[in-house]
Amino acid sequence: MPSILITGTNRGIGLELVRQYLDEGWEVYATARKLQHATELQQLAEFYPTLHSYKLDVTHHEQRLALASQLKGIPLDILINNAGVYGQDDAFFGHTDEEKWLEALRINTIAPMKIMELFANNIALGEKKIIASMSSKMGSMDDNGSGGSYVYRSTKAALNAVMVSAAHDLKSSGISVVILHPGWVRTDMGGPNGEINVQQSAERLRSILASVTIENSGDFYDIDGSIIPW
């Protein structure tokens, strides 16, 4: 049975990815920072014995270490760094907030790196050997036609840089490292005007991940499977 570890799974795209991978018969290791309030995840656990849920604030090093020790030696086919924040809604020129920016950097950029470092051994034991991070087109310089959003754009651009380095460093271990844009999705973050719903986003993300090989390592995927320029 293939297996996957996904962060930030109590709501939004993360929760829907959990649902769909469970439906497809995967063993799912799902994390949430407030596990006691993750009602929908708990409901899924009642129906799927293949769902294992854990408390994880992705910025909390002791919690990351504890999870790595709990999962030590377990093969994982895919890791998805999904947890993320917009960081500062009103990060326009002249109004950026340093503390909010640093917190977003911890969640969007540093945490995915620390999690990759801790779980690369599990991925190396898996068959598919894929590490993915949920980035955003807003982290692309090429796509930045409107400015603003300094906190979100810069922390996702930095995540892309982290992932490209990891793609180089992990290639000799046979691990593919890819970057995903989930589309503009109707979630708490994407808002009600998003172009697609979580079901559509998760379906397309799963289809992209199903086709990833080591030749694609370092690629930045749009939700339609095309490559996003940096």
Ligand SMILES: NC(=O)c1ccc[n+]([C@@H]2O[C@H](COP(=O)([O-])OP(=O)(O)OC[C@H]3O[C@@H](n4cnc5c(N)ncnc54)[C@H](OP(=O)(O)O)[C@@H]3O)[C@@H](O)[C@H]2O)c1
């Ligand atoms: N929605 C879009 O249109 C869109 C577009 C491009 C990229 N993305 C990216 O896709 C990913 C998922 O987005 P979404 O739309 O599903 O967002 P969402 O509905 O706002 O959900 C964000 C998830 O991340 C979790 N999270 C935030 N900080 C965390 C932390 N420190 N530790 C653990 N979990 C944490 C949240 O948990 P809590 O409930 O505890 O806060 C929640 O589960 C994000 O990385 C986002 O940047 C989304």
